[in-house]
Structure formats: C-alpha cells, structure tokens
Amino acid sequence: MSYLRNRGLDIRNLTVEYQGGQAALKSVDLFLPEHSIYTILGPSGCGKSTLLRSIAGLVKTYHGEISYNGKALPEQDQVLIGLVPQNYGLLPWKTVQSNIRTAMRISNSGTLTKQQQEQRITNWLESMGIADLAHRYPLSLSGGQQQRVAIARAFAISPQIMLLDEPFSALDAITREEIQRIFLGNWNSLPTTTLFVTHDVEEAILLGEKIIMMTSNKEDPLIVMDNPLFSIKPEEKRDSEQFFQLSKEIRKVMQEKW
Amino acid sequence: MVTKKRFSHLIRLIGVLLGMNLIWYLLYLLIDHTILPSPLDVYVSLFHLEGQEVATHIGYSLSRVFVGVILALIIGMLIGILMGCSALWNKLLDPVIYLTYPIPKIALLPVVMLFFGLGESSKILMVMLILVFQIIISVRDGVKAIPQNTYDVLSSIGAGRVQKFWHVTLPGALSVILSTIRISLGTALSVLFFTEIYGTEYGMGYFIMDAWLRMDYKEMYAGILLFSLVGFVLFLLVDLCEHKFMKWRKSV
Numbered sequence: 001m002s003y004l005r006n007r008g009l010d011i012r013n014l015t016v017e018y019q020g021g022q023a024a025l026k027s028v029d030l031f032l033p034e035h036s037i038y039t040i041l042g043p044s045g046c047g048k049s050t051l052l053r054s055i056a057g058l059v060k061t062y063h064g065e066i067s068y069n070g071k072a073l074p075e076q077d078q079v080l081i082g083l084v085p086q087n088y089g090l091l092p093w094k095t096v097q098s099n100i101r102t103a104m105r106i107s108n109s110g111t112l113t114k115q116q117q118e119q120r121i122t123n124w125l126e127s128m129g130i131a132d133l134a135h136r137y138p139l140s141l142s143g144g145q146q147q148r149v150a151i152a153r154a155f156a157i158s159p160q161i162m163l164l165d166e167p168f169s170a171l172d173a174i175t176r177e178e179i180q181r182i183f184l185g186n187w188n189s190l191p192t193t194t195l196f197v198t199h200d201v202e203e204a205i206l207l208g209e210k211i212i213m214m215t216s217n218k219e220d221p222l223i224v225m226d227n228p229l230f231s232i233k234p235e236e237k238r239d240s241e242q243f244f245q246l247s248k249e250i251r252k253v254m255q256e257k258w
Numbered sequence: 259m260v261t262k263k264r265f266s267h268l269i270r271l272i273g274v275l276l277g278m279n280l281i282w283y284l285l286y287l288l289i290d291h292t293i294l295p296s297p298l299d300v301y302v303s304l305f306h307l308e309g310q311e312v313a314t315h316i317g318y319s320l321s322r323v324f325v326g327v328i329l330a331l332i333i334g335m336l337i338g339i340l341m342g343c344s345a346l347w348n349k350l351l352d353p354v355i356y357l358t359y360p361i362p363k364i365a366l367l368p369v370v371m372l373f374f375g376l377g378e379s380s381k382i383l384m385v386m387l388i389l390v391f392q393i394i395i396s397v398r399d400g401v402k403a404i405p406q407n408t409y410d411v412l413s414s415i416g417a418g419r420v421q422k423f424w425h426v427t428l429p430g431a432l433s434v435i436l437s438t439i440r441i442s443l444g445t446a447l448s449v450l451f452f453t454e455i456y457g458t459e460y461g462m463g464y465f466i467m468d469a470w471l472r473m474d475y476k477e478m479y480a481g482i483l484l485f486s487l488v489g490f491v492l493f494l495l496v497d498l499c500e501h502k503f504m505k506w507r508k509s510v
Contacts (some may be wrong), residue, residue, distance in 0.1 A: 056414040081414045089411040093429045093506045102425055107415040137506035150411075157415060 007069055008033040009055070009161060009193055014064035016050050024050040026218040027064070034069070037187060037194040039208030041201065041250065043258040046214040048197045052163045055195070056081050068160060068193075080107055082154030082192070084164040088146040090138040090153075097121055097134040100153045107157040124152040127186050144175035151183055155190060162194040169199065180206055184234055201247050201254075205229060206237055211250065215257040223253060295476045304480040316488055318460035322378070322450060323492070326385025327439065334390045338397025339431050348398070355394060363387045364449055376457025384453050385446045392442045393435065400434035401427055433507070436500045443496065447489050462488065 009032040016025040025047040032038050042048045053059045055066055057073065066073040073079055083089070090099050100121045104112075112120065125131045128148040138146050147167055154162055168176045184207060187194065198204050204211045209230045213223040229237050229246065237243055279297045286296045341348040341355075367384060374380040404426060412422055454463025462485040469478035 053410075056410070058410055058413055080416070083411050083414040085407040085410060087405060087407055089405075089407040091408060091425060091429070093433060094425075095506075103411070103415060106412060106417045106421055106425075139506060153411075159415075163414075 039204040042214030082159035303476040330389035334393025342401025381453040
C-alpha cells in the first residue's frame with residue numbers, strides 16, 4: 001500500500017449497532033483523502049449521523065476500523081475533530097467569542113499565546129462575516145448567524161477532520177445559499193479534510209468533491225459519484241449543464257434506492 | 259427607549275402603591291375601628307420605631323432567609339445535578355421527590371421543632387425545606403433540557419468529564435436557579451413568619467405578633483409594612499442578579 005493511499009480518513013468494514021441490536025451501519029467502507037471534502041447524501045435513518053458520530057468518537061462500540069493517516073482514531077488524541085451539528089451546539093450562556101474561546105481552550109490550542117488566540121477568533125469571525133456579533137449571546141442571533149458561529153468555531157480549532165451534520169437544513173433558502181458560499185470560500189482557504197452530511201441534492205453537488213450516496217438498504221455498499229463541477233467557480237455551478245445532469249443522475253439513484 | 263420603559267414601569271408601581279393606600283384609607287373611614295388604623299398613623303408609627311431594634315429584627319429574619327436559601331441551593335444543586343446526570347439516581351430519587359413534594363412543608367413545622375428545638379436551626383431548616391424541593395426539580399429538569407448536541411461538540415474535541423461539567427452542566431443548572439428562587443421566595447418568607455412566632459424574641463414575625471398581642475395595631479401594621487418591604491427588596495435583589503447573570507436569555 002502506497003504512502004499516499006494512507007493520507008486521509010480511512011473507514012473499513014464499519015458496523016455499528018443501535019442499543020436494541022439493530023444495525024445502524026453495516027460494513028461501511030469509505031476513504032476520504034486528506035484535504036478533500038465529500039458530501040454524504042442519504043435518506044433519513046440510513047445511518048448518516050451514526051457514521052459521523054462514530055468518526056467523532058461519540059459512538060463507543062463499533063466493529064471495524066476508523067483511522068486517520070494510518071493511525072486508529074479513537075486511541076490517539078492527536079486527531080482533532082471539528083463537529084458542526086444541525087442545531088449548532090453552541091453554549092447559550094457564553095458569548096459568541098467565548099464559545100469559540102472555550103472550544104479552543106479545550107482542544108488545547110495551547111501553543112498559542114492569549115493574544116494569538118484572540119486574534120484567531122477575530123479572524124474567523126471576520127471570515128464568516130460576523131465580526132460585529134462577537135459579544136452577543138447565541139439566543140439573540142438568527143439561525144443563520146448561529147450556524148456561522150458554529151462553523152467559525154469548527155475552523156478556529158484548526159481540526160484535522162471536520163464533520164458537518166446537515167448544518168444548513170434548518171435555514172431558509174436564501175440564508176442557506178449565502179452560508180454555503182461563505183463556507184466554501186473559507187474551506188478553500190483552509191482545506192480541511194471534511195465530511196458534509198446533507199439531504200439536499202443541490203447542496204451535495206455545490207460543496208462536494210465527491211458525492212457519497214447512502215441507501216436505505218444497509219447491505220448495499222456506498223455509491224461514490226465523482227463531481228466534475230467541484231473545480232468550477234461556485235457562482236457558475238448552478239447554471240451549468242453538468243449541474244443539471246448530475247442532479248438528474250442523483251435523483252434517479254434516489255428514486256431507485258431510497 | 260429602555261429608560262423610558264423603565265420610567266413608565268416605575269410610574270405604574272407608584273400609582274399602584276398610591277391606589278392601595280387610598281383603598282386602605284377608604285376602608286379605614288368605613289370601618290372606623292382601632293383594628294384598622296389610618297395609613298398616615300401607621301406611617302407615623304413606622305418612623306417612630308426604634309431604628310436599632312428594628313434593624314435587629316430585620317437582621318435576624320434576613321440571616322435566617324439567607325442561610326436557608328444557601329443550604330437549599332447547596333443541597334438542591336447537588337441532588338438536582340445528580341438526578342439530571344444519572345438515569346439511575348433519577349430513577350431512585352424521582353419517586354421520593356414525587357411523594358414528598360406535595361406535602362405542605364408548613365405542616366412539618368411541629369415535627370421540625372420537636373426534632374431541632376425552638377431555636378435557629380428549626381427556622382432555617384423550614385426555609386430550606388420550602389426551597390429545596392423546587393430547586394431539586396428545576397435543576398434536574400434544567401440539566402436534562404441541555405441538548406445532547408451541546409455535549410457532543412465538546413466531546414469530539416476531547417473534553418473530559420470535568421470540562422463538560424464545568425462548561426455545560428453547571429451553567430445549565432445555574433440558569434434555572436434564579437427563577438426558582440423567585441418563585442419559592444414568597445412561600446419561604448411566609449413560612450419564616452410562622453417559625454418566628456415560636457421560640458424567639460427576634461425577627462419580623464416576632465415583631466408583628468408581639469405588637470398584635472400588645473394590641474398596638476399601629477405598630478403591628480408598621481411591622482407588616484416593614485416585612486413587606488424586606489420581601490420586596492429581596493425580590494429586587496433576585497431581579498438584579500437575573501439582570502446581571504442571565505443576560506444570555508434575553509433575545510435583544
């Protein structure tokens with residue numbers, strides 16, 4: 001096995017069972033190269049979230065292997081994971097700034113001085129376009145703003161892996177498009193190895209280098225689709241012929257397999 | 259805008275106060291008996307009370323309330339957090355809380371006095387008893403209401419148990435405490451009044467009942483006003499704390 005093949009997140013034969021013994025995931029294989037972003041599409045109940053939770057170390061018992069750059073994930077603490085859940089997961093009693101600061105302290109960006117830490121927080125708030133909200137509390141923000149904070153927090157701890165679990169599905173269409181653009185812009189400037197779960201076909205095409213489709217039948221292997229649109233400028237994606245073709249293709253798979 | 263709102267709030271409070279005094283005065287004219295002196299006479303006797311003596315009475319009452327509240331907070335937080343965090347403890351203690359919560363705590367006053375005597379400890383204990391169940395229940399529910407996702411983000415970046423407790427569970431528990439205290443403080447004060455009838459010569463309850471026994475009704479009403487004032491100031495204090503520490507709840 002070549003050295004390059006190993007750089008990235010490698011999931012082999014992952015099987016997770018719910019508490020009742022029912023299978024949540026069955027023999028899932030997935031390889032996500034370092035510095036790439038894959039989107040995962042799937043019907044509800046297909047195990048998308050379970051997959052992310054297993055990688056994030058939130059599922060304690062599973063069979064199979066999850067490794068990053070050749071090292072098994074749960075055993076080694078060096079792999080930092082930035083999680084962005086659908087409901088933002090912000091601490092309501094801390095300001096935007098201090099939410100990010102808390103995450104940075106826990107993840108131990110300990111090599112940074114206090115000043116560098118504050119600088120980094122400010123930088124990420126600026127890149128997410130929410131610098132003016134630094135001292136506000138999450139409950140006083142709109143859903144879109146809160147999700148920007150959650151994404152800023154995920155980037156700010158400079159994780160090796162970023163996991164986003166339907167982060168934009170609670171947002172209205174216009175907010176969603178804007179935040180997708182901002183997210184992609186930031187991702188391009190700091191390409192973190194990322195898995196992005198969504199149930200929105202367009203979003204999957206807009207953001208994913210490859211699109212992973214999970215089906216309701218747990219026995220089926222994952223369907224991996226190349227996304228020729230990934231290198232196209234974001235603003236041109238929606239209007240291109242390929243976009244239309246790809247979404248048609250995906251919808252066909254959805255009709256057959258979901 | 260805010261100051262204007264506050265100002266009109268103040269105006270309304272003063273208006274209500276004046277209105278109540280007016281009704282009182284009308285009743286005084288109507289009843290025309292020593293059992294209801296005129297508001298003016300009561301205010302006059304209020305200002306003639308000996309400051310030192312009144313301060314002692316208020317001091318006793320306040321310290322009983324504070325110690326009771328603090329004890330209730332410590333015990334209530336401990337049990338509440340335990341029940342909120344551990345399903346096992348919740349299962350064990352929930353029936354206990356469920357069965358003891360509806361007992362009117364004031365009915366336990368004679369029992370508490372039998373066991374702990376007529377002194378300070380039984381008074382503090384009564385205040386504590388009133389508050390502690392409320393606190394246990396709301397702290398437990400407050401901890402349970404924290405979405406699992408909040409912990410997940412911290413777990414995924416490697417937060418330990420202590421860090422999760424410190425950043426999530428404890429603030430979650432604290433967030434419900436002030437509103438609980440506000441709700442139960444009124445009851446706690448009423449119970450305090452009862453306990454101060456027995457076995458003490460200090461406290462607002464004693465002061466009022468003593469005036470009543472001496473048939474000094476003006477002083478009795480003055481005492482009631484004073485006691486109400488103490489309650490009002492305590493409520494203001496809770497409001498102030500809420501304003502200071504609960505900023506994050508407001509969606510401004």
